[in-house]
Each structure stands twice: as C-alpha cells, then as structure tokens.
Amino acid sequence: QKEVEQNSGPLSVPEGAIASLNCTYSDRVSQSFFWYRQYSGKSPELIMSIYSNGDKEDGRFTAQLNKASQYVSLLIRDSQPSDSATYLCAVKIPGNQFYFGTGTSLTVIP
C-alpha cells in the first residue's frame, strides 16, 4: 500500500470554478501535511501547509485536514489558467521523513 495516494487526474475545470484535489495517507503518525505545485519542467513549489484538523485558508487556496479519516485536500477557488500544474501532496512523519503522492494534474480551461 502506498503511503500517500492521490487521484492522478487529469482534472479539468473551467476558469473561475473551484478545483478540488484530494489526498489520503496511510501512516497514522503523520505530523505535517503539505501541498506543492509543480509546473511542467520545474521543481515543486510549496503552496500550503497544514498541521491540525480543520481548514486553513491562504488567498484562493484552502487546505483541509481530517486526521481521523487520514485525508487532506486542497481547494482552489476562482481557478485561473495559471493554476494549471501538477499538485503534489506530501506527508511528513517523525524522523524528518517525507512521502509524496504521484500528483494530480490540473488544467484550468479559459
């Protein structure tokens, strides 16, 4: 069983819509959760981090964490074509270890 699972997509949404990206993880000792955005040919860029249950909002981005369900999600409101990228979910466990999902490819259609 993979440590971190994401739907690979591709996910397509029209401009201005809400994009919803989901991630599940298997290790119950997971401590911190991160979303990275990766444009084609570029390296991953941190866009959101969340550590406790509930929602965390930053501009058009909202991260949601439910530790009981071992589920973390990212909502992108008012999606823009510039949001088109692959979104990687990352989980940090004790010992400074990170596990990544395979990424969800998002396309925002103008």
Place this chain on the structure above:
Amino acid sequence: EAGVVQSPRYKIIEKKQPVAFWCNPISGHNTLYWYRQNLGQGPELLIRYENEEAVDDSQLPKDRFSAERLKGVDSTLKIQPAELGDSAVYLCASSLRQTNSPLHFGNGTRLTVT
C-alpha cells in the same frame, strides 16, 4: 534567503559514463535530501542526510550511486556508470528538523542518458 542551489540544470551523457550533481542547501538547514523524479511520478527519496550523516539510504542503488555531504553543508550525488533507466530529474531539497518545517527544493538536474 537564498534557496537551494543545484547544478548543473541539464546533463546529457552516454550510458556507462559517470555523472555528478551538486547541491548547496539553504543556510542553517540540517537535513538534506536527494530525490529522483520520473515523468508523471512524485519524487522518490534516494538519500537523506542529517548534518553529515546519511541516515536513510535504503533506496539508493549502491552498486552505481554514491553520495557525500562533507562538513554537513554541500552535497554531491554521483552515478557511475549511468544506465538508460537513470534518465530522470534529480532534486535536492533541504529542511529544518522542526516538526512543521517543509521541504524546500532546488531547481533540479534533468539527466538524459543516451
């Protein structure tokens, strides 16, 4: 704050040739990671250093890959000899040891083995 610096950005070599990648982490970051990322996949850990000690190298193909982090700062990852299947992006990242500290990635090195 300067980010993680990697070089070279691109490298094309023939199979069986050696290749080396260099990484300078963010100043003060104790932990340094080398990841390999294949197209359409998430990054996969090759080796993790805490200061100068390699604490997780279980996924490093030790028959051909080697790494070092002298003085606990810069790091070098080497492949010798390279194989066609080594073509990938090699990412260096660093972080602080704190629980909520994220990974910060360098720009990566895209390796093509022909």
